[in-house]
Amino acid sequence: DTGVSQDPRHKITKRGQNVTFRCDPISEHNRLYWYRQTLGQGPEFLTYFQNEAQLEKSRLLSDRFSAERPKGSFSTLEIQRTEQGDSAMYLCASSLAGDGANVLTFGAGSRLTVL
Amino acid sequence: GDSVTQMEGPVTLSEEAFLTINCTYTATGYPSLFWYVQYPGEGLQLLLKATKADDKGSNKGFEATYRKETTSFHLEKGSVQVSDSAVYFCAPPNNFNKFYFGSGTKLNVKP
Numbered sequence: 001d002t003g004v005s006q007d008p009r010h011k012i013t014k015r016g017q018n019v020t021f022r023c024d025p026i027s028e029h030n031r032l033y034w035y036r037q038t039l040g041q042g043p044e045f046l047t048y049f050q051n052e053a054q055l056e057k058s059r060l061l062s063d064r065f066s067a068e069r070p071k072g073s074f075s076t077l078e079i080q081r082t083e084q085g086d087s088a089m090y091l092c093a094s095s096l097a098g099d100g101a102n103v104l105t106f107g108a109g110s111r112l113t114v115l
Numbered sequence: 116g117d118s119v120t121q122m123e124g125p126v127t128l129s130e131e132a133f134l135t136i137n138c139t140y141t142a143t144g145y146p147s148l149f150w151y152v153q154y155p156g157e158g159l160q161l162l163l164k165a166t167k168a169d170d171k172g173s174n175k176g177f178e179a180t181y182r183k184e185t186t187s188f189h190l191e192k193g194s195v196q197v198s199d200s201a202v203y204f205c206a207p208p209n210n211f212n213k214f215y216f217g218s219g220t221k222l223n224v225k226p
Contacts, residue, residue: 004158042204042216043159091158103149104214106158
């Protein structure tokens with residue numbers, strides 16, 4: 001297993017454009033999480049899935065953000081009409097549900113720069 | 116809601132010095148506690164964990180004991196190395212499915 005993969009690693013876009021990030025979790029992990037991290041800060045929870053169901057969304061997630069996990073495997077995070085304040089590192093993590101749920105395995109992240 | 120207070124950085128130490136990074140938390144239940152580490156240019160990775168009160172987690176020479184009476188989970192290492200330079204995150208009680216990460220403490224170890 002190659003761990004959690006995220007793509008692209010870096011995206012530069014102009015304000016107002018849409019961007020999409022993809023996350024491929026560890027294959028046997030049924031939980032998938034999205035976090036956002038800005039410089040000098042810890043990761044902030046955005047949303048998470050158990051299998052294909054999106055179980056929670058943070059209030060930080062505006063209507064411009066949408067996440068999907070259509071088949072319970074990979075996930076996408078789309079940001080519409082990007083703003084400069086969206087510039088951050090978007091982190092994906094996965095875990096097993098149950099006793100092992102507390103251990104998150106993170107991907108390397110997708111860095112978004114909005115000009 | 117749950118929150119964590121983590122020692123602010125950056126912390127600069129000489130190689131072989133003793134390290135303590137303080138972390139205290141508020142909790143609404145009986146949590147598991149974690150320290151994650153982020154090396155330069157890499158993603159976060161689990162450093163160690165403790166799953167119940169008085170439990171000690173350890174890994175790579177780092178240790179942390181879950182002190183329920185003081186709601187603390189301080190990270191310690193007896194002799195740091197340059198390769199330990201990273202940002203350390205205290206991850207307090209898991210509200211069942213999401214982690215609340217602290218602000219992180221950047222550690223710089225000088226040779």
